[in-house]
Amino acid sequence: MPAALHGDVDLSDPEAKTQTRALNQFLAGVELKAFKIAQAALRHEDDALDAVQDAMLQLARAYAGRPAQEWKPLFYRILENRIRDMQRRRTVRGRIMAWLPARADDEDDDYDPIAQAASGEPQPVRRLELDEAVGALDAALRKLPPRQQQAFLLRALEGLDVAETALAMGCSEGSVKTHYFRAVQALRAQLGELL
């Protein structure tokens, strides 16, 4: 029986092996930040996970053969499209659900305090400061218009340059600069004392 018959990568092909390793490395490098960006936009953990997973799948299926330096803007472009789709669908669903009786939020159903534990272990005082800053920045980001939020996160968190951000957002570099500048101004107005 061939070695790669049940979904495994064909290890006999060195080029495929190299590409798989590079793709794994790339996805491992972006998955947490991508989740954070999706979570900020969707404000829902499961939806954010779904969006990131879909973006990973689509990148792997459609663009794995492209040069590795193109992966990041492509990945975030796919993620952005996915986020927009989910937001659109959520709007429609919200209109429908508004007609139905209220029910408990399903987020609390499978809450696991151990799994929810933070993975880092900073010092207690520093941790308190960071807790406050993280909470305040999350809240301030949620108040930003979507395009400003996206431009800020892609540039500040993911470290994309203006051209890559423009490609990921599907707009001009001038628009990216405008969105980013306004986002920084708005965040600074809210968090200037804290940061």
Add this chain to the structure above:
Amino acid sequence: MSAADEVSQFERNARLVLEESVRRIDARTRSRLNQARHAALEAAGTRRRAWWSGLTLMPAAGAVTAALLVAFVLWQRAPQLAPPATLEAQHAAIEDVDLLTDNDAIDLMEGWDGSFYEWAAAQSDGNGESNG
């Protein structure tokens, strides 16, 4: 400190806080992201294999194409090995048959008097010119 420096410092601090928030992503979410990544890699591997499996059919398809090509070439060349008789040759053959079957024509050929016929033709031409 200039306004530009303040913005830069703010951006640096904001980036640090964002990175901290990423570090705080819980173990369950990390695990699910890890699973999603492996599913994506598997999908990429499956797609690549599909492409390769298509490529493995290429030798068979190539052999069939080559066989068809050879057959076509042989079919095209076959008539050239025994070329058909030309139209002139066919006419000559028909005339030969007529000569062989026509007794008068054979007598005429045997008693051929070339000088007489040349004289008769000259006379005929001379009469035509004098009449015209």
